Amino acid sequence: MRWFALCLLGTMLAWSSAHSLEAGAAKVEITGPVGAPLNGYGARWGRDSVAVHDPLWARALYLDDGQTRLFLVNLDLCIVNRELRDRVLALAPGDVPKDNIILTATHTHSAQGAMIKDFPFRFVSGRFMPEVLESTARGIVQAMHEAMESRRRAAIGHGEVRQQVLSANRRYPGGPIDEQIGVILVVDADGSPIAVLANFAAHPTSVGGDDFYSYSADYVGFYYDELERLTAPGCIAMFLNGAQGNQTIGNPEGKSGWDRTESVGKLLALRVKEAINRISCGETTLRLTYAEPALPRSIASFLPDTTPLHALEINDLLINFFPGEPCVEIGLEMRRRALERGYKAHYSVGLSNDYLMYFIPRKFYAHVNYESGANFFGPRIEEWFYREFTRMMSLGDPEPEPTAIPPAQMLEGPGGLHIILEGAPHALGVQRGRVFAEDIRLRYETRVRAAISDGVLLPRGGMWMHVPRFIDVTPLALIMLATGSRPLLEGIPESVFEEIEGIAEGAELPFDAVWLLQNAAHFHALPDKEPLFNTPLCTMFAAIGDRAGGDDLVVGRNLDWGDIELPVVAEVRPDTGRRFIQVGFTWNAGVFTAMNDAGLVLCAERVPFLGEPPLKGAPIETVLREIIQTESHPERAAERLRTCDYLRGWHVLIAGRISETVRSMRNNRALETTRELSRALVLEFGETITQREAVDGLLLGLLPEAHPDETDAAARYARVAALLAGERIVGRADAIRVLADREDGRTGMARIFNEFTRHSVVFEPKSLTMYVAFTDARGELGEYAAYSLAGGTSHE
């Protein structure tokens, strides 16, 4: 008897649990008034709509499993902007918590605009019409009310089918698409469908021509009609656009215009119907997670700091709602991660609850195109979504918290700062960024933001010159400059990329801000701009072989730089590759002056008369940074550098030690011995790349006789040649004497040590030691301090 009672109770509990799901769906037309502007294309110039091709709908699904009550509302709109979301939430039925209301747009580019108040966005969405915002919001809320009122016992199932022709990658022919069509079927107790939701990734941007100013739900409208025709009356067809950032519709039947639109919509409905036929609905557990995390820092000041994120689990299906347009690669990776954690299926839904524009994978960050140009949250936005959505998953182990990055070691260095950075590239960057955060932010403000605000970094023509003085174009120009600087990331070594990301993180700046700071000198050097500060115009030389005496190789180098900087000696101990010491400034990744633990020395010198640096390809300091960490052989370093044939206007001095096998005979036996030799060369990046070797054991960064017209540089190097010519053997003391030389009767850059000299370094690769001196506030060269890469010694 007791067993029977327990079984009865269990059954009742199971029954109540299994059948507690209630669902209702409804649709309400929300087509805006003819005469209101449409949203989606700047090319419409905010003009009024002229007709309705097909109506637009708010389609609401109400779900309540007894624990979780929610609305999922699919809107035939281009985006869900904040004004609309706020108004809908204000009017929404109080039975459902506000955080459980998911609004998602189909992204049709032929729906009413007129709902955005902020004026820069009105260039795309058209003028603000409060009455359109109000009527749309009320229509949406009415759909929610009707869905809730029509609720009844229900069950849910999902299934996925594949397609290969309905969508296409609009950015790269043959590029990835999301082949999955996800289908969610909601049926009532009789098995009659209440709603069908399709998750498919493609831009609804197929309407144009004569209907460019007409309302339409695009292919989604045909899908609705066809699916509702194919299913039972009363079934609400719903549509959840996927990771469609770079996805468009295909042309499966080779049609054009509306025929193509209709064909995709109907074929999609057919595929969904096929999926429905295989779906079995059953007990349903809902789990809706809401978060509003802080976004990565953005250079676009008009974007918000936080955004709402939803993750909905329907049994073993996970749906992540993105507040914008994720590219398909992000959707696919998110799915891979979700499946890996035990979910049976995963859907990404874009354009939900907010609109933060495009989200691109990190690997595309350097390639400027429509999507990447509208990605304003830096290269790590992809990782940010993975992390945030993973935190919201109920399956799988919790993500381990990232390992804390230890602070950089700070040591007292004469005349400058000596820091020791350890770890992976990202950690190296974070350490540097944290230590010098204040300085980096200050330099970003003065060199980038202020330079734009003052017009120094603005083009010398076009509209920029006609903007009245009281208008500050910085917020707009900054975005354009940041986007324009992206091609410089192409080919940048991954480790440097990561390091810059780390610096940005450590300094609490957007990635683009640090990248602009990194390249500020480069931009300032462009012909139509007044240079704010100079790129390095330096002096460098090497004495090699017998000319260097017992040291075998001595390299001397002064770095001349227009701005006063905080000097830094960074001793970098990366996870992989070689340890190195870089002499530079607080803010810069990459190297101009460095030596690694194999004795490889790299020094770069800007030579303006060899050409302007191009606005593409990885900047030289980032290439050198990669080489110093990975190479030991000077020839191989030169070889790698030679592949950067896009570089212009640079001389690079490469010096180091090489091993040479010497064969000899002794007692009629062939002997092979290895001896250490030194090697030094200069690569000149002009129209072509040329290589120079040492003559009589001396190698200069620039040959004065080759550039007689460049009076300052020629005079400086002529002086170096003259001073070194008098020395039979050039040792460290001689090198220091040359570097500190202030020739009487000369001024400015014609002198070796001049008012722009920021650091002076003598390298002794054989002993893995470098001697560094900085210029003090009075312009005097300080004491040389020794830094060694041999063993663990830092500096003496």
Next chain:
Amino acid sequence: MSDVLRSYSGVSLSRRRRRKRVSRWRWMLLIVVLATLSALWMTRDSHPIGELLPADQRYHVYIDDPLETRLGLAQSRIWALAPEGSVWAAAPERLLRGPGIPEWVLNNVFNGPCHVSGRDLKNFSDPLLLTRMSRIGCLVEKLHWLVPGVDADYAGGLRLRRIPGAGVYYAVRGRTIAVSASRAALIRALTLSPDEQTGLEELTRGMADMTANDLACRVDLEEDDPLGETFESLRLGVRIAPSGLRLQCRTALRPVLRERLAGLLNDVVPRELKNPPDGLMVAAMDLGKPLPMVLAALDDILGGGWGMEGLAENMESGQDAPDPIRLFLATLLWSAGTEVRIIWHGMDHHEMMPVPELAFFSDTDPERALEHFTRISPPPPNTPPWEMVPRFDSESGILWLPMFGGPSLQPMAGLRGSELVVSSSRPLGELLLAQAPENERVPQPGNLYVKLRPYPCAREITEAAAQFAAFGLIRGHNEISFRQAAETWLESARRVADIALLAAYENGEIRMDMRVTMDGE
């Protein structure tokens, strides 16, 4: 008993005493009479102002009763417009406080109109102030030696006085006091030969200007003076009343400039101007020439580039202008008459970007205007409604040009009786077309009339700019700081009811009358 014979005269002691007193009084009276006569003689008005005023002075400023004017000035609400903490803001208090000299002295020193003149228009180094003192003022001045800080400067017998603390010299002739910062200018004024003195006629003219104003000013300009290239002379009159300020200006253009502007200004005389409809800022203009001719003349004056000649040819030959905007403009221009009125109605803050709503009115020959409208050929079949092609709807009589954005960026035109109505905004244009034409006239004839209401103008501009500030597009401001900064400006603007300017041109002379009316509180 005494046998001394006592004799008594008929004059008693009291009479003798009385006689003595009478005699003293007589002397005293004599002295008083003599002193009075002497004072009258000393303070006789022997030197009219004109005698001390060089005829070749380049600028003249007349102030009627400076002390009385001072009190009126201090009471004006116009000072409320001055920025807080500025010299102007402190002006009322300074005016009331005076220079620290007893009021009765001031009253007697500045006892009539005051005249300031000079030759140096660049540095104003030689201003000469002439005014008449009362007799008491004259007598007080004679006691200058009792006052510390006044030095005597013999000056070859001219007997100047110097007040080192104030950096000025002065001299008194009769009841006229002459004051100057320049010793040379003062000496010159005191040593003028009759033919170097200003004639009575000139002075009378200046005084006549002054009677209507608190301050009148006349400047004769040489070509190398500031503004001298443009104007020969400039006459200004300023009246500051408690309720506002009135500035009158008459200026003569240089013949060279008149010649250059001949196409625009020849035959121009003041005309009756129609009062423009209500707006934040309104203007009416009538030079007696059709608008295209005015613009063509301006085009010519400014060195060309507007292509007005081309537009004229197009319209006259009936050919369409090459581009739609030019065609639209040409149609409107050639439909307009001589008289135009422009109003700034407000702003549409919700358009793609904040845009002003402007309207333009002109008298026109309705038949001719309609002919121009109908010359616009209908767009080719299947032309989308948004394409930028001018269109004319004969039923509604509205001509319009689809542009960018919404209705507030769609220019349109129509006829309202014998008026052409053009608007930058379709809704505004339609509203104005539905209203009856205005027939009220500006009270005085002129060629240009401008009136603005500062506060609504400032408010609209602030609202528009705040949208830019919200995106950091206003230098040095975010929206909050911008609104805070604008509040001061709005507060000043709120105090002014309106500003009106009427300008007229005739025979090489421009007359302007500007009134600033303060808001009644």
